[in-house]
Amino acid sequence: xxxxxxxxxxxxxxxxxxxxxxxxxxxxxxxxxxxxxxxxxxxxxxxxxxxxxxxxxxxxxxxxxxxxxxxxxxxxxxxxxxxxxxxxxxxxxxxxxxxxxxxxxxxxxxxx
Numbered sequence: 001x002x003x004x005x006x007x008x009x010x011x012x013x014x015x016x017x018x019x020x021x022x023x024x025x026x027x028x029x030x031x032x033x034x035x036x037x038x039x040x041x042x043x044x045x046x047x048x049x050x051x052x053x054x055x056x057x058x059x060x061x062x063x064x065x066x067x068x069x070x071x072x073x074x075x076x077x078x079x080x081x082x083x084x085x086x087x088x089x090x091x092x093x094x095x096x097x098x099x100x101x102x103x104x105x106x107x108x109x110x111x112x
Contacts (some may be wrong), residue, residue, distance in 0.1 A: 001028060001037065008042035016041065019072055023079035027086055039078075041071060050074040052082055056089060 005012055005020055020039055027037075035055040042049050048071040054062040064081040066074040 001025070002035070003037045003039065005039045006041070008040055010041060010043050012041060016071065016075075019075055023075055024082075026079060027083055037082075041074075043071075048074050050078045052078050054082055054086065056086075059089060062086065062089065 001024070003021060003024055005017055024037055035057055038053045038055075040051045042051075046069070047067050048069065049065065049067040050071065051065045052063070056062055062082065062085045064078055064085065066077040066081065068074045068077065
């Protein structure tokens with residue numbers, strides 16, 4: 001999994017980096033769905049924001065953003081949001097594949 005981590009107006013520590021990797025390892029089950037993950041951290045007026053972009057082939061990129069009073073909470077919530085979006089994208093692609101197969105089967109029956 002390719003994870004890129006940047007800090008905007010803050011230094012990304014090794015603890016933050018390892019927490020991101022730990023949280024985003026949970027999305028390995030969707031490995032065939034995405035190409036890369038880009039995470040950006042920033043702190044504005046005491047609020048910690050984590051933003052994420054996930055590159056998905058043959059689809060629009062997925063985006064999520066979480067703002068809390070703690071960066072680790074923001075990372076946890078961000079991971080959950082991305083997991084939900086990836087789950088929906090995977091289900092949608094599976095439904096589309098299934099509908100295509102059903103249509104193909106029906107077309108064969110009509111011709112006979």
